[in-house]
Amino acid sequence: MASPDLTLDILCVGAGFAGLFELYHLRSLGYSVKVFEAGGDIGGVWWHNCYPGARVDSIVPVYEFSDEKLWKDWSWTEKYPDWKELRRYFQHVDEKLDLRKDILFNRRVVSAKWNAGKDRWLITSQDGYVVSAQFFLLCVGNDSKIYIPDYPGINKFRGSCHHTARWPQGGIDLCGKRVAVIGTGASGVQVVQDVGPRASQLTVFQRTPNIAFPMRQRAIDEETSRKMKQELYSTVYRRRRQTLGGHAYDLYPKYSYDATEEERILFYEDLWNKSGGLQLVAASYLDIRLNQQANDELYYFWRRKVLERVQSPRLQKILAPEVPPHPVGAKRPSLEVSYFDTFNLPHVELVDLTQDPIVEFTENGILTADGHEREFDVIVLATGFDAMSGGITQIDIEGTDGISIADKWAKSVQTYLGMMTANFPNMFFIYGPGAPTALSNGPTCIEVQGEWINACIKDMMDSGVKCIVPLHEAEEQWQQIVSQSDLAVLYEWYKKLL
Ligand code: N01
Numbered sequence: 211m212a213s214p215d216l217t218l219d220i221l222c223v224g225a226g227f228a229g230l231f232e233l234y235h236l237r238s239l240g241y242s243v244k245v246f247e248a249g250g251d252i253g254g255v256w257w258h259n260c261y262p263g264a265r266v267d268s269i270v271p272v273y274e275f276s277d278e279k280l281w282k283d284w285s286w287t288e289k290y291p292d293w294k295e296l297r298r299y300f301q302h303v304d305e306k307l308d309l310r311k312d313i314l315f316n317r318r319v320v321s322a323k324w325n326a327g328k329d330r331w332l333i334t335s336q337d338g339y340v341v342s343a344q345f346f347l348l349c350v351g352n353d354s355k356i357y358i359p360d361y362p363g364i365n366k367f368r369g370s371c372h373h374t375a376r377w378p379q380g381g382i383d384l385c386g387k388r389v390a391v392i393g394t395g396a397s398g399v400q401v402v403q404d405v406g407p408r409a410s411q412l413t414v415f416q417r418t419p420n421i422a423f424p425m426r427q428r429a430i431d432e433e434t435s436r437k438m439k440q441e442l443y444s445t446v447y448r449r450r451r452q453t454l455g456g457h458a459y460d461l462y463p464k465y466s467y468d469a470t471e472e473e474r475i476l477f478y479e480d481l482w483n484k485s486g487g488l489q490l491v492a493a494s495y496l497d498i499r500l501n502q503q504a505n506d507e508l509y510y511f512w513r514r515k516v517l518e519r520v521q522s523p524r525l526q527k528i529l530a531p532e533v534p535p536h537p538v539g540a541k542r543p544s545l546e547v548s549y550f551d552t553f554n555l556p557h558v559e560l561v562d563l564t565q566d567p568i569v570e571f572t573e574n575g576i577l578t579a580d581g582h583e584r585e586f587d588v589i590v591l592a593t594g595f596d597a598m599s600g601g602i603t604q605i606d607i608e609g610t611d612g613i614s615i616a617d618k619w620a621k622s623v624q625t626y627l628g629m630m631t632a633n634f635p636n637m638f639f640i641y642g643p644g645a646p647t648a649l650s651n652g653p654t655c656i657e658v659q660g661e662w663i664n665a666c667i668k669d670m671m672d673s674g675v676k677c678i679v680p681l682h683e684a685e686e687q688w689q690q691i692v693s694q695s696d697l698a699v700l701y702e703w704y705k706k707l708l
């Protein structure tokens with residue numbers, strides 16, 4: 211076994227919200243902590259996701275740290291800040307908490323092995339640097355491993371081709387360019403509405419229509435910000451820990467069909483016009499994700515709104531089909547400002563991949579099954595991630611039984627409390643699989659999990675316990691709770707809200 215270049219109490223991987231939270235708090239407890247970050251600066255997803263139009267879909271101040279020393283002299287300019295403002299926020303956090311001195315950038319962790327004799331992890335980065343640490347914290351987020359479909363000829367294309375989460379840091383000038391966007395998730399929607407008006411030609415390749423909700427973006431002036439801090443912030447930070455999704459709002463404490471049809475329509479109109487955003491699902495009726503009929507009703511409400519904005523009957527059918535593509539909220543809702551209007555522009559084209567799949571990339575563009583080769587200057591791959599577990603399994607982490615985390619989780623992800631996994635002692639993960647994660651506002655989930663992990667580490671350190679690992683039985687019990695989150699369990703939970 212290689213001898214370490216550095217010996218620490220704790221090594222964190224990732225300098226986004228989770229890694230910074232852990233670094234600050236664990237360092238304050240007196241432990242030696244470092245963060246290894248694969249990217250070139252702090253911010254996690256907000257360092258990597260600098261594609262045109264990237265912005266957050268949770269509102270501020272919910273989407274930030276709750277620590278008063280950070281928020282008291284930080285003012286946002288928009289309800290949903292863009293990636294540039296989020297990066298400025300992270301710089302502010304760094305200045306306040308003096309974090310950077312303990313972060314090593316451009317240092318990707320590639321493997322880790324538990325040394326049972328010493329009760330420590332031996333962790334190696336891509337450049338061969340080896341760290342010995344008692345605790346190994348994976349703060350890699352749920353969307354750090356990108357997914358690129360295996361298109362034939364993908365390397366043949368001579369123009370520029372980038373995944374949204376690996377967008378060149380210097381940006382690309384897309385004015386007057388022929389642009390393709392593959393994928394219509396949250397990232398694709400944002401690229402399309404941003405780039406559509408300035409590209410000379412934009413072709414969007416859609417596999418599944420996006421039931422995107424209106425963002426209802428708003429500017430925040432200094433006076434509003436001051437008042438919000440004075441009157442709202444502390445309440446928001448207490449409240450966000452009490453709700454299902456870690457936001458300041460929660461499901462409306464009434465079942466859909468306890469309301470009359472008129473009441474339901476007015477309720478949706480109100481949500482649509484006043485709040486928009488994730489609230490259409492997350493502040494909707496209690497059973498909106500459980501009752502198919504109620505869910506369909508919301509879909510058709512949404513569809514009527516979209517049809518009013520899209521002129522072409524052909525595009526209407528592809529963007530907002532008669533049959534719901536999936537239940538509303540089954541995929542995390544995306545937010546849009548002008549996404550649907552963009553398709554009315556004469557130089558914007560929509561390809562329905564269910565009818566005309568991509569056959570291959572060519573030197574000049576993309577060939578679809580109908581024999582049409584479209585030429586592009588830039589191809590944007592908004593094709594998403596190996597989400598949840600991919601950021602962890604891409605690191606070659608070997609457990610006490612010699613089996614890697616990738617092999618352990620190959621068939622199904624097993625965790626205890628969504629923060630640990632059996633055979634991997636003293637290894638914690640935050641905002642990862644088996645936890646609220648995608649259903650929850652990031653900073654809320656990160657603070658709740660981070661506090662639990664920090665208390666656990668402190669307890670162990672204070673009492674001289676060297677090692678903690680979940681029992682297989684405990685893991686199985688947790689797995690049952692997670693996978694049995696069926697209607698009955700959810701109804702029980704929701705009933706508590708009534
Ligand atoms: O990724 P996605 P994303 N051929 O997985 C399509 C957060 N986020 O980067 O739906 C053709 O949602 C795929 O099609 P389908 C947010 O949490 C937040 O957009 O699988 N298409 C889909 O359309 C979000 O949930 C913000 O049929 C293919 C798209 O690619 C998460 O990140 C902004 C394909 C992938 O969508 C991920 O969002 C951005 C193929 N072979 C991201 N494979 C905000 O804060 C995949 N697709 C607003």
